[in-house]
Amino acid sequence: MHRVKGLGNLVKVFDFSEMKTQGFIGIILHAHLPFVRHPEYDHFFEESWLFEAITECYIPLIKTFDRLEKDQVNFRLTLSLSPTLISMLCDELLQERYVCYLKKQIELAEKEINRTRKDKQLHSLASWYLGLFLDTQKIYQDQYQRDLLSAFKKHYSSGNLELITCAATHGFLPLLNVNQASIRNQIHLGVEVFKKYFGFAPSGFWLPECGYYPGLEKNLEQAGIKYFFSDTHGVLHASQSPVNGVYAPLDCGNGITVFARDPESSRQVWSSQEGYPGDFDYREYYSDIGFDLDLDYIAPYILDGETRTNTGIKYHRVTGKQPKQIYQPVKAVEKAQIHARDFIDKRQQQISRLSEFMDRQPIIISPYDAELFGHWWFEGPIWLEYVLRFFDEPGSTVKTVSCSDYLRQFEHHQVAIPSASTWGDEGYSSYWINETNDWIYPLLHHAGADMEKLAEDFSQFVPQHSILERALNQAARSLLLAQASDWAFIIKSGTTTEYAKKRVVDHLARFNYLHESIRKNEINERTLVALEILDDIFPDIDFREYVVKAEKSVSALKKERFSP
């Protein structure tokens, strides 16, 4: 008998004899949120996307990694951090606003303890929430001094995490490639932002929405990337049949490798019908006191005191029928443990079968949106913790690895070009271009072409740090922010559509304003400053990267350009 470390000694497992590793699993979490930051308002509802994710996802994941490290559990996990998320996590305004948000959560939890004093179950839960929020505050403020990126970097340094990145503003590349410079800059700038904050270049790249088309690997190669991910059918429908299916990477012909998503492990976590998160014992996402309690009572903690929103305090479990029953955290943790064990068993069986007839040890690629863990699936981080602990048990035949680890072990791979694909509904681009959002693309393409022309016309003689250079850089920021795949996605999904539409229109309007100002040589510095404050992202952006047919490299242009 063997006790798994930590988790209050809840877990008892059998200790199998030491066995040779038969295969590997690569768990990839893609963490991304669109850039939402509104200094022009005191409070802005959509900023709470970040705040909720910090409380429910990023800090719980950090707590998981910290506990695993403390218990000396050997694990490898890949975390993709999008450049917009990186930028928001280290933005002082958003950090300050998150601290205020957390204080309100704590205040509400205290109020709830009083309100629920006559109901033992709810009272106990309210106290539990208060403890959770206080702990979150302690980790955010005291342990990491508001710098969550340092937590991820710490686990990178200790060898637990492989950190990779994504396109600059999560642009949906298959529909942006009318403008080659837009593709190049989404990738290049993404890598540069990552390097600035972490101090090293990422080996891997998460294509937004797993959106791949043949040829994209060349852009990735130019950015120094070694590998990326595609959805299952991207590899299954490759130019050559993949002899190892999706259980070994393909070489795209230029040395860049592609790893494909394993459908079975994906479905176990993702599927709304058969996935773990829908278990009746888990917390119900849609039951929140922001919607359930009297408006007068909850008003100070919701949007503008009138519009009902999530508060993060949820008292019910999924249940499966009405009325919803009260959430029991201990029971939910036990279920997470059972589900983790189930996941491990299935992966070991899967690897065992695969390894019989593969010419190398198979790797199962299991990528998930990080925000699924904790935000949508409240128990996700604890499930992940159990999974990583179980994989490190003596006798486990499957080991967690990063794709870089795998590539170091196996140097030669079958050469084939994946097929165009995404991980979205229907597997292609239809979620991002359809009757609800198709109006975006002509506008983005025209702005992309205008940006290329601006770069071509001005790149060689714009003085460094001049107002003109700042205006050109700001135009590039506006274009990039308009290109985020999130806006098309939200418009299609029908949630906060007005906000998403406004973001596209606002950024393109700002681009148009700057374009006209630059062309007319009538740049109003005060207005420019306002735009720089409004869209304060990518401080080191260089509009010259948008030059399409530069004979010389951008670095050469920088050296040659006039400095006053």
Place this chain on the structure above:
Amino acid sequence: MQYWQSKFSSNLKVSQQELLEVSTEISHKYSPEVAPEIPELVLLPVDPFHLYAYWNIEKAGGQTIMDHDSLILRIYWQSDISKQFMGKKQWLDYAISSYSHRKKLQVPYENTLYSGAIGKPQAQKGFLGCVYSNLVHTPRSGLDTKKSNRREVLIENIDGQKKHRTHSNTEACFNPNSPVDAEKKVKEREGMAQLFNHETVKLPDFEFDKNASGQGIG
């Protein structure tokens, strides 16, 4: 009143109210419009059997060289499979009712190069184009009509019964092992039920745009 300091101009501070005013004014005055300086026709691949097209030809002289009624969007394809149609037309025509519009188009072949043009049909299969598109490539699907329909790949079944096997290209995309939304994909492709019982693969029945003439493979 909160003020924001410029990172680049140390002597400049902007109030929160001014930020809001700048944002509102620019959004109001510079709202984006589709008004390209030159005529355009752009194609975007959506999935193996659909393209998106948007165009604007008002400055291409459309009003002078042709009437509204006679404008045609012609979609050409270039594919190995089209060899079997040698000597036959390799395009589809779509009637155009507006000088500036966007439209989703169903196309006959996956994994195929497409291009387009807007113009007016001429005598003896001629075509007078006024604007031409970019070249796009549709993705491969489970319906691989160009190659052998059997491929040797490794597919892992949940029950572990099937191992290294020959499987149909056509089942790969939509087989029960497909990702997360496999159920949804299957449901949406019920009309392609032949994919799951290994029967001969046919091209999907076209439901071309009602304005399409459908003469491409005629």
